[in-house]
Amino acid sequence: MADGLVEAPAVDSLGRRWPLRMMSAIILVVLGGAVVASSVVTLNVIRHQERLILQERTGEAAAVLGSAFASVQDSLQLLGSIAGSSPGNRQLFATAARSVLGPAQGLLVSTQRGASMRVIAAAGAAPAIGQAIPGAQAQLGRRALSTAGMVSGLVQQGERRWLYFALGRGAGPGTVVWWEAPLSQAVTIEASPGSPFGYLDIAVYLSARPDPSTLIAATTKHLPPAGLQYPFRVGHDTWLLVTTSTFPLVGSLVKDTPWIILVMGGLAVALTVTIVEVQGRRRDYAAAQVHEKTASLQTAMAELQDAQAQLVRQEKLAAVGQLASTVGHELRNPLAVIMNALYLLEVAAGENDMMRRHVATAKRETSAATLIVSDLLDYSVGREPMLAPVQVADLISESLSVVPPPAGVQVAGHSDPELFVTADRDQLRQALLNLITNGYEAMPDGGALTVSAASAEGSAQITVTDTGLGMSDETCQNIFTPFFTGKARGIGLGLAVTKRVVEAHGGTITVESTPSAGSSFTITVPAAAMVSVPQ
Amino acid sequence: MSPFAVLVVDDEPGMRDTLAAILEYHGYRVALAADGETAFTAVQAESFDVVVMDVKMPGRDGVSVLQDMGDPPPQVILMTAYALEDRLRAAVDAKAFAIVHKPFETGRMLSLVFDASQASR
Numbered sequence: 001m002a003d004g005l006v007e008a009p010a011v012d013s014l015g016r017r018w019p020l021r022m023m024s025a026i027i028l029v030v031l032g033g034a035v036v037a038s039s040v041v042t043l044n045v046i047r048h049q050e051r052l053i054l055q056e057r058t059g060e061a062a063a064v065l066g067s068a069f070a071s072v073q074d075s076l077q078l079l080g081s082i083a084g085s086s087p088g089n090r091q092l093f094a095t096a097a098r099s100v101l102g103p104a105q106g107l108l109v110s111t112q113r114g115a116s117m118r119v120i121a122a123a124g125a126a127p128a129i130g131q132a133i134p135g136a137q138a139q140l141g142r143r144a145l146s147t148a149g150m151v152s153g154l155v156q157q158g159e160r161r162w163l164y165f166a167l168g169r170g171a172g173p174g175t176v177v178w179w180e181a182p183l184s185q186a187v188t189i190e191a192s193p194g195s196p197f198g199y200l201d202i203a204v205y206l207s208a209r210p211d212p213s214t215l216i217a218a219t220t221k222h223l224p225p226a227g228l229q230y231p232f233r234v235g236h237d238t239w240l241l242v243t244t245s246t247f248p249l250v251g252s253l254v255k256d257t258p259w260i261i262l263v264m265g266g267l268a269v270a271l272t273v274t275i276v277e278v279q280g281r282r283r284d285y286a287a288a289q290v291h292e293k294t295a296s297l298q299t300a301m302a303e304l305q306d307a308q309a310q311l312v313r314q315e316k317l318a319a320v321g322q323l324a325s326t327v328g329h330e331l332r333n334p335l336a337v338i339m340n341a342l343y344l345l346e347v348a349a350g351e352n353d354m355m356r357r358h359v360a361t362a363k364r365e366t367s368a369a370t371l372i373v374s375d376l377l378d379y380s381v382g383r384e385p386m387l388a389p390v391q392v393a394d395l396i397s398e399s400l401s402v403v404p405p406p407a408g409v410q411v412a413g414h415s416d417p418e419l420f421v422t423a424d425r426d427q428l429r430q431a432l433l434n435l436i437t438n439g440y441e442a443m444p445d446g447g448a449l450t451v452s453a454a455s456a457e458g459s460a461q462i463t464v465t466d467t468g469l470g471m472s473d474e475t476c477q478n479i480f481t482p483f484f485t486g487k488a489r490g491i492g493l494g495l496a497v498t499k500r501v502v503e504a505h506g507g508t509i510t511v512e513s514t515p516s517a518g519s520s521f522t523i524t525v526p527a528a529a530m531v532s533v534p535q
Numbered sequence: 536m537s538p539f540a541v542l543v544v545d546d547e548p549g550m551r552d553t554l555a556a557i558l559e560y561h562g563y564r565v566a567l568a569a570d571g572e573t574a575f576t577a578v579q580a581e582s583f584d585v586v587v588m589d590v591k592m593p594g595r596d597g598v599s600v601l602q603d604m605g606d607p608p609p610q611v612i613l614m615t616a617y618a619l620e621d622r623l624r625a626a627v628d629a630k631a632f633a634i635v636h637k638p639f640e641t642g643r644m645l646s647l648v649f650d651a652s653q654a655s656r
Contacts, residue, residue: 332616333547336638340553343641347560370638386624386634402640426636 020280024273031272035265043258046250053249054200054228061197062232062241065204069234072165072179073150075100080170080177083109083121090121090129097123105181110141112174117141121171126180137164141176144168150235154183154206154214163206163216165235188221199247201227205240220244321380328373335370342366360404367403368437374430375493378501379482385424385504389528392419392453392460399432400451408446415453421460422528427501434494435464435521442468442519459507460527465520471513479511498523538564539652540581544574544588544597545614554587554644561645563652571595575603583609584655585632585648590615601630610651614639 079100083093097107106126110117110133117133119126133141140153144166155162161183170177203218205211208231227244248255342363349355393415405411421428432451439449447467454461471479471486478484480499485492502509507525541563545551548569555565566583568574572595574588586609590597601611610632627634632651635644 329616332637333550336614336616337547337549337553339638340550340557340641344553344556344560366638386628398640398643401642 020277020284023280024276027276028269028273031269032266035262035269038265039258039262042261046254046257050245050248050250050255051228054243054245055230057197057200057245057249058228058230058241058243061200061202061243062230064196065239065241066232066234069150069152069165073167073235076150076165076167076170076177076179079107080109080167080175083177084171084175093121094123102181105179108178108180109171110176110178111171112145117176120175125182126178137162137178140164140166141168141178144176145174147236150237152206152234152237152239154216167235183216189217189219199245199249201244201246203242205242206234206237208238208240210240210242324376325380328377331369331373335366335373338366339363339370363402364404364406367433371430371433371437371494372491375434375497376491378427378430378497379493385427385501387422387424387505389420390423390425390428391417392421392462393417395425395429395432396451396453396462399429399436402429403433403436403440405449406440409440409443410448411450412448413451415462416455419453419455419460420528421505421525423505423525424501428505428525431498431501431523432462432464434498435523438494438521439464439466439468439519442466442470444469447518455527456524458527459524461522461524463520463522465518467518470515470517470519471511472515476511476513480509538562539584539655540564540566541648541652542566542568542574542577542583542586542588542609544568544571544586544592544600546570546589546592550589550614557641557645558648563648571597571600575600578604578609585609585651586611587644587648588613591617598627601627604630610655612644612647612651 079093079097082096086092093109101107101124104125106122106124108119108123108126109121111120117138119129119131119133122129132138134155134157136155136157140151140155143153144151145168147168150165150167152163152165155164163181163183165179167177169175201218201220203210203220204216205214206216207214210229227242230241230243231238232241233239342359346356346359346363349359393413396413396415400411400413436449436451443449443466449467450463450465452463452465475486479486479495481492482496483492484496499509502523502525505525507523509524510522511519512522513519541558543551543554543558543565544567545554546569551567551569555567558565563585566577566581568577571592574586575595577583578586578600588597588600588611590613597613597615601613604611608630611630613627613631613634614637615634616637632654633647635647
């Protein structure tokens with residue numbers, strides 16, 4: 001990475017998500033807890049309020065009932081006074097009693113005679129005068145006699161239950177003034193819609209506890225109603241009023257407030273968490289974008305640096321190529337002169353074999369030097385082929401004479417003299433010379449080199465075969481790459497230039513090689529139409 | 536039949552001398568010129584069958600001399616150590632008998648000179 005570039009913070013997706021997840025969870029817990037707590041508190045407050053109102057209403061109902069029963073005590077007091085003041089006047093008592101009696105109710109006065117208690121005055125549905133008060137009722141009478149104030153009780157007589165109010169000593173000592181009323185079999189009373197306290201379910205017990213056997217009346221069948229227990233005084237006794245409300249006394253809306261708080265609060269929490277999540281995701285996305293852009297910027301920077309380095313390398317190569325080109329051109333003239341001089345030496349050598357051999361070596365090496373210079377120039381500058389008809393047989397023999405074979409190498413060249421190609425003679429010769437000198441160098445211990453040509457389907461194929469070292473497959477794949485060389489000497493341009501030259505002529509070059517058996521290169525170039533040999 | 540006359544034009548003494556020796560050895564009558572102007576004057580003054588001439592020379596170059604040669608021109612073989620510029624190449628193609636890139640194989644040069652001399656008469 002280049003200096004001065006700031007590395008983007010390395011954040012994996014888990015690391016990036018964690019703080020956001022934590023924050024969302026905390027918000028959810030805190031706000032959710034607050035909402036639930038508010039809801040619970042509100043619920044309790046409303047329940048308390050509901051209970052207070054119920055207590056108030058029940059108190060009012062108890063007061064109404066209490067005052068009603070207080071008037072009963074007043075009536076018993078008054079009728080007792082009437083019965084006591086004129087014991088013989090039964091008619092007066094009966095008349096006075098009827099004014100307060102309801103249907104099926106009775107009023108009577110009894111007195112203690114020995115062990116029994118007998119009726120001395122009666123009105124309404126009461127037993128006849130002289131009758132004995134039955135056991136259970138007599139027991140209530142005795143309690144009335146020992147108590148200051150009215151007592152009350154329930155007595156089962158046959159199929160019916162009777163409600164008794166009894167005032168002891170109401171008509172003089174030993175007397176009890178009774179008011180009796182039968183209770184209906186069904187204790188449940190339907191509350192009419194318009195009735196006071198119609199919004200309450202009420203049960204009235206003739207005891208301080210909600211004992212089912214003391215239930216006098218109720219507005220519901222669900223007994224005992226699980227509700228508020230409100231004791232109140234009836235004469236000397238304590239009765240019990242149990243109430244529940246049939247609808248919320250605080251109002252439906254108020255009663256639903258905790259749920260409203262819960263739902264609205266829940267929605268608010270969900271909304272908040274959603275907003276936090278969305279913002280967090282946006283931030284994560286932005287961070288990821290920054291990370292990505294930074295990475296691509298770094299890649300671009302690296303590529304730019306690579307490109308710059310490549311450019312510098314290419315410039316250096318170009319400079320070297322320029323130098324090589326200049327040197328190569330300057331070498332061509334002296335090389336040409338040396339070739340001429342060697343020709344003259346060869347002539348002068350006559351039949352002197354030793355001279356001829358040494359001149360041949362000098363020619364071969366000078367040709368190798370020429371080839372290196374030509375390859376270098378062709379590679380660095382290149383030039384378009386100057387096409388003209390070339391007789392292949394002539395080209396092969398010229399090429400072979402330019403580079404005489406080293407000792408131990410047998411050379412053979414064959415070609416149909418009628419075979420012509422359209423080519424740049426110098427370039428094609430250079431290509432052939434490269435293949436021939438490569439063949440020589442592949443046979444350090446001697447061998448045979450054959451250059452042959454044949455026409456094939458509008459093309460000319462020129463094959464250079466040696467019986468030398470051969471090449472591995474890997475080497476074969478690389479030999480046409482510039483600067484690749486498998487030889488001890490050479491700069492690795494010969495085959496690259498050869499390939500370029502052949503392809504510039506619209507041809508191809510192929511190689512077949514077997515290690516330790518030799519190699520065979522085949523150049524295929526378009527054949528020319530038959531032309532006459534220039535004379 | 537008189538021997539063919541060949542004018543060798545090159546600013547390089549080594550090239551002039553060796554080429555002259557080789558051609559004389561093979562029976563040609565050889566004259567020498569060291570630059571384009573001298574060569575042009577020689578061609579005006581004397582009839583040559585073949586001119587073997589370097590392209591790049593100080594002063595007047597081989598292409599310029601080739602273009603100004605009179606009628607009928609001798610057969611001209613141009614020698615060059617450099618690639619020819621495109622604009623000159625067409626003209627050279629039209630008037631030169633052959634172009635040879637230095638360094639050349641001596642046998643090939645002899646073959647070309649022979650062919651050119653045959654074409655000149």
